[in-house]
Amino acid sequence: MATRFASSSTQSSATSTPDHAGPSSSTRPASGTGRTTHFGFRDVPEEEKETLVGGVFSSVASSYDLMNDGMSLGVHRLWKDNFVSSMLPRLPPSYHQHPEPANPSSVRPANPKFKCLDVAGGTGDIALRILDRAREKFASRDVEVEIVDLNQGMLDEGRKRVAKTLYYNTPQIAFTHGNAQSLPSHIADNSIDLYTIAFGIRNCTSIPAALSEAYRVLKPGGKIGVLEFGKVSNPLLREAYRQYSFQFIPILGKILAGDADSYQYLVESIEKFPTQPEFAQLMRDAGFQTGQMKEGRGGAWRDFTFGVCSMWTGVKA
Template sequence: MSPLLVSSLGTRTTPSARRAAQLCVQMRQMRGFTNTSSRSNGPNNPQGSGSTTHFGYKTIPTESKESLVKGVFSSVASKYDLMNDAMSMGVHRLWKDQFVSLLDPGRRKPVKCLDVAGGTGDIALRILDSARERWADRETSVRLLDINPEMLAEGQKRFKKTMYHNTSQVAFTLGNAQELPRDSCPDDEYDLYTIAFGIRNCTDVQAVLSEAFRTLKPGGTFSCLEFSKVGNPLLAQVYDTYSFSLIPMLGSILASDRASYQYLIESIRRFPPQKEFASMIAQAGFKIGDIHEGEGGAWIDLWGGIASVHTGKKPL
């Protein structure tokens, strides 16, 4: 546990600080697992008795990951937007704007969107605002789904301050991306499925992609914004130094939670590179572009590959 986190607990502990402390204990308990387990199925095929997967750079029992990730986001929920601004110097807002701009919701007709790992609601709100402001579309709707009740509560707080509160244009659902609730996410239901900075935290990424395919209508669009691999070696070195040195320190200072932000950085490094992730999307059944970046390709890199937008279409 970091000294800053210990000092923050003292005699006046807050719920978020207690969750952070509990998470630290859980993470330390997992250190006995190594990456040499012969039963490890890897990060994207975690099924099987005694299987292991990754949690940041640690190898853990597969069944432990979901609760550990929930612990991270329960701990950071109330400071999530603040920390994103601090960690990226506000750049994450530009990436999210570009992500939604590429989708251009409402251009042809109103869309029914499922925003998975929607958390604090910033993508859902951008989708509704874009459709309204660019196309005078007041019928596009978003179902915001998240596995973490604290993150979902932050999204509900955000929408209470908007014109969409208590309208049919937004709904909130507690659910698991790997097994979406059938009542609110039936087969062939949505025109658009979005997931931003969330899929890397899932235990079984292929299961998430399969569920996305199931819930989309034929012709529907899957779009994922996620941290990726930087192509330029010099930029990669600078980015790594910044990420591993500054971001956990900011987590300690701004959120009294170094461990959670250390995990978030490690999870970025463990996520598959762009080509591999594009192949996984195709394996789920989606039509994608050629396996390269840029026009006609399967993904678009942002800021040299610090983040990428992957898109797929469900065949008609």
């Protein structure tokens, strides 16, 4: 499944190319900081990663929805629905604020705004789900979602999508060009109720930096939700999924989007992402309180589809 673009690509550490299928490791010397990170199975200088990943998402932006459906057989929609329903708390209903003509004092006090930050959410997939659930489930229109994405092409796709909805030209949704690892300065400390990032954090050059920024902007008691590809625990299913990813997805990318290389990177980046317990520990290291170091009820993460996809949650103390 195509992913979103948060800020660049996964963790800031040098990695070597696995023995299994994939492009050979880059041997270019690092420049700038001298540190390297992985772009799929290649080692690249940290400072080049953002540009490389940006190229991937510029290439796939216009075919993002088509490829997501094709590669996941539509299951990504269920993952996202479950993610949003789990993350959005019960909200108080909104009331129409225009006074009755004969009773100017009939306006009720407005509810406080519930502020969400959806990072790497350029196409609006998660943001629109948040707004729809708040409206349909709780009759709440006092929710504002700001989408932050580093890829302009993805933001443009999101703006086109929002233009077809009832949120068009309302303050309930906003788009910002920005980096997950250094959020725009107008997003103040302790100002956000809910932070979400779906299929984007593995593309960050430094996952700890992105989590640190999430912690900074969340209010005390605010929640973080991360939706990302996980690791399948069953050995037989894991190998079947791996074969599907490496053998089928790049071909599908070529057929549907005319771009096999970008989708080769995407499946390699899934392979390089930390395991569920490893990522849960990264969240704890950033300061978040999580559930127990296990999957399921009371745990730090929840698996979907045998662990193909997972969601991690945390709270800012």
